[in-house]
Amino acid sequence: MLPFARKLEYLGYPDLKAESVNILQVNLGWRCNQACKHCHLLAGPQRPEQMTKDTIDEIIEVVRRWSIPTVDLTGGAPELNPHYEYLVERLDQEGTHILTRCNLTILLEPGKEHLPEFFRDHRVELVCSLPYYQEDPVDRLRGAGVFQKSLEALRRLNRLGYGESPDLRLNLMYNPAGAFLPPAEGPLEEVFRRELLGRHQIRFHRLFTLLNMPIGRFKEFLKRSKIYERYMRMLVSGFNPATLAGLMCRSLLSVAWDGRLFDCDFNQALDLPLSTGLPQTIGEFDLDALGRRPIRLGDHCYGCTAGLGSSCGGKLAEG
Numbered sequence: 520m521l522p523f524a525r526k527l528e529y530l531g532y533p534d535l536k537a538e539s540v541n542i543l544q545v546n547l548g549w550r551c552n553q554a555c556k557h558c559h560l561l562a563g564p565q566r567p568e569q570m571t572k573d574t575i576d577e578i579i580e581v582v583r584r585w586s587i588p589t590v591d592l593t594g595g596a597p598e599l600n601p602h603y604e605y606l607v608e609r610l611d612q613e614g615t616h617i618l619t620r621c622n623l624t625i626l627l628e629p630g631k632e633h634l635p636e637f638f639r640d641h642r643v644e645l646v647c648s649l650p651y652y653q654e655d656p657v658d659r660l661r662g663a664g665v666f667q668k669s670l671e672a673l674r675r676l677n678r679l680g681y682g683e684s685p686d687l688r689l690n691l692m693y694n695p696a697g698a699f700l701p702p703a704e705g706p707l708e709e710v711f712r713r714e715l716l717g718r719h720q721i722r723f724h725r726l727f728t729l730l731n732m733p734i735g736r737f738k739e740f741l742k743r744s745k746i747y748e749r750y751m752r753m754l755v756s757g758f759n760p761a762t763l764a765g766l767m768c769r770s771l772l773s774v775a776w777d778g779r780l781f782d783c784d785f786n787q788a789l790d791l792p793l794s795t796g797l798p799q800t801i802g803e804f805d806l807d808a809l810g811r812r813p814i815r816l817g818d819h820c821y822g823c824t825a826g827l828g829s830s831c832g833g834k835l836a837e838g
């Protein structure tokens with residue numbers, strides 16, 4: 520397999536560089552109430568990693584000082600961090616757009632029932648994982664009973680206006696239930712809308728598609744099933760140069776639970792730090808250097824450029 524960086528070189532594309540830091544994606548910890556088969560992080564209930572309040576205060580200071588427009592909170596289940604509410608309240612005071620990647624079932628956990636109202640009060644945009652509109656594929660990927668719990672969580676959010684009101688954005692995140700590329704986003708969104716509304720009276724704004732990255736627990740599954748090489752070949756042969764302009768690492772910077780900086784959550788999962796010579800922790804943040812940094816690439820990057828492309832905000836190219 521031609522290494523990803525060599526492929527770009529070979530095709531005549533210049534070094535990939537960031538163009539801005541419009542989004543700070545903050546990973547609040549790897550603890551999660553679920554342990555999904557496709558998780559790129561190996562997150563789960565026993566993971567001890569959690570961001571401390573000192574690191575959270577450093578993030579708030581960076582957002583304030585450099586006027587970062589959007590903070591995207593992820594995990595694990597970000598809401599399991601004991602300082603989640605504190606962070607959201609402080610970011611809201613700064614006028615920052617706040618986004619949370621919510622696995623839905625967390626809203627039904629004891630002690631977390633207040634979260635839907637909390638999200639609403641702070642106008643938190645939600646991106647909620649729902650890999651399919653049917654029970655079986657969801658429960659196979661995410662655990663028994665997850666589909667029904669997800670529906671219950673979505674109903675609670677809908678009752679507060681999420682999925683309908685323009686300032687209570689509720690987006691869903693699809694990922695394939697196996698080793699294949701996501702289908703076209705638009706038609707799939709229509710099927711999700713029809714099925715979820717028709718069968719369960721559930722409303723949402725947008726559906727994003729995300730490819731299963733060949734790392735973490737999904738890589739273990741590919742290896743166990745002896746299809747890792749085949750999956751990688753599919754990603755390599757699906758390389759689409761039209762995705763390069765929109766790669767999320769060009770406008771996003773990822774902050775790990777321990778305050779280290781990465782080009783994206785996937786590089787964080789692989790412990791692939793920023794290029795040498797750049798600030799490496801949130802305490803050293805410098806927008807001038809980080810906003811035009813060279814991106815640290817690896818073969819997993821083929822996962823972002825295959826087909827119509829893939830990112831935390833969905834597809835990257837038209838088609």
Ligand code: SF4
Binds near residue numbers: 551561563595596
């Ligand atoms: S995929 Fe999301 S919900 Fe599932 S274990 Fe990983 S972090 Fe948790």
Ligand code: SF4
Binds near residue numbers: 766769784786814820
């Ligand atoms: S995995 Fe994707 S987002 Fe991360 S550095 Fe590679 S191309 Fe960029």
